[in-house]
Amino acid sequence: MVSNDGPVNPTRATTPESTPIGLLVGDGIGHEIVPAAQRIADAAVSAVGGTPVTWVPLDVGLDAIGTHGTPMPESTLVALAELDGWVLGPHDSASYPEPFRGQLTPGGTIRKRFDLFANIRPARAFAGVRAVSPEMDLVIVRENTEGFYADRNMFTGSGEFMPTPDVAMAVGVVTRRASERIAHAAFELASRRRGRVTVVHKANVLALTTGLFRDVCHEVGEQYPGVEVRSEHVDAMAAHLVRRGEEFDVVVTENMFGDILSDLAGELSGSLGTAPSLNASETKAMAQAAHGAAPDIAGRNRANPTAMILSTAMLFEWLSGRGGDPALGQAAERIQLAVANTLEAGVATADLGGLASTAEFAETVTARVLRR
Incomplete structure (x- = not known):
């Protein structure tokens, strides 16, 4: 069922042709869990017949230091100002070179720039997870x-x-x-x-x-x-x-x-790996899992994408509730149910005692999302 875990303040409807959402992969395991959440989100929207999501990739983090000379390019902030919602992967600011290591993190910069005053963090136990x-x-x-x-x-x-x-x-x-x-x-x-x-x-x-x-x-x-x-x-x-x-x-x-x-x-x-999070103002929201970038397992197909998937579902709920495509709320419900059923069936990543890789877990959730 839809959890409605976010403040609802209808002010501006999303265009009926598509739903533009910013996509900031971040650092470390962000390169694995954010694309997984993106694919599952697209599958859920398709399954309920909603208007498609137009993902807007934006540079942030260590990659942005290489391309823009800063982990938080002004061009990214300008682009975010034109969007109602975005998905942000975890950051690993401890790995940034000086002087960036001691500066405000990318997430912190975004939060301050857009006055994301409400951090909504559900904690829900799932059957199948100790x-x-x-x-x-x-x-x-x-x-x-x-x-x-x-x-x-x-x-x-x-x-x-x-x-x-x-x-x-x-x-x-x-x-x-x-x-x-x-x-x-x-x-x-x-x-x-x-x-x-x-x-x-x-x-x-x-x-x-x-x-x-x-x-x-x-x-x-x-x-x-x-x-x-x-x-x-x-x-x-x-x-x-x-x-x-x-x-x-x-x-x-x-x-x-x-x-x-x-x-x-x-x-x-159960685990921070299953803990989603939404940062919201009255007009904008950012999906961001509560956990970090886990650089020790980055690139090894072992990361748990659950929190990122559920954070994206929270963003869908928020967008739907404030005048966006109502189908986004239905898509969020499908995502939440698919994740719960997958965990209950014993399909989980290693941090939860399971054997599934990041990709295998995401594929299982996607298949459940698409079931009619």
């Missing part, structure tokens, strides 16, 4: 633009600084505006799911910053009388996810807490 929390089915809604991450909380410069060589300091930023819009995204999502939101904070210690976040979320919650809301301290929430993760529906939190909790939830539900 999980600590086999009944988990939740979504973490992470505020993506401020908080305590140094690359996200300043207009210019960094939120980290050193007044002396022996003292390092960091600035955290929480605003009412950012808290309100991420809270609306969470409550709208919960109203389409099981109707429960958990606000995660640390107001017993960070009383002004995360206290403001907590209070604004509760204020927004009053506009959604059909949604139950509760609060948890982040440390308690981590324990609750381990002990009774199946009880949670939508979890909304600030940037750093959301990053940590979503990785934890991904592992508890």
Whole structure:
């Protein structure tokens, strides 16, 4: 079934002739998992009779350093501005030569340029995949633009600084505006799911910053009388996810807490290799799997494409929900069901204990997507 795991803000319809989507392969295993997701997405659109996707390949990452002298060419950003959605593969910025290694990552640059304020990260257990929390089915809604991450909380410069060589300091930023819009995204999502939101904070210690976040979320919650809301301290929430993760529906939190909790939830539900992610604003969205570029297995046909496939399905849902081709939502449903059935049948890559290669897993999912 379609999970509706993304904020829906209809503003501009996709053209009926085709659906243009940016395609940024990225680094490492991106060269394997992004094409796999692309083929499966095309098969799903064809199976439901939707308008075809026009993929727009764009340079990014290590390849772009070779061709453009930078991992994030301005020409790519200009092209992205003309698109409603795009798929971004993982980046391996640690392998970039200086001075690029220490700069903002390609994903971070895109996120800041287009104000992708909502990071939507589902954590769902699949039959056939061993999980600590086999009944988990939740979504973490992470505020993506401020908080305590140094690359996200300043207009210019960094939120980290050193007044002396022996003292390092960091600035955290929480605003009412950012808290309100991420809270609306969470409550709208919960109203389409099981109707429960958990606000995660640390107001017993960070009383002004995360206290403001907590209070604004509760204020927004009053506009959604059909949604139950509760609060948890982040440390308690981590324990609750381990002990009774199946009880949670939508979890909304600030940037750093959301990053940590979503990785934890991904592992508890099975693996980060099955954890999709969508970064969205009110007008644009980017599918980007939660895991990294895994350079140690790149090019060996061993990577798990599940998270990238499901992230692309999330993008289809988002595009469909905001006035695009309704068939994209149907295609997303086919993709999600095909992935679930494939895993349940025991077809999985090595990281999940299976024997399938990247290509074999993708071929099996494609065949299931095309079944009438």
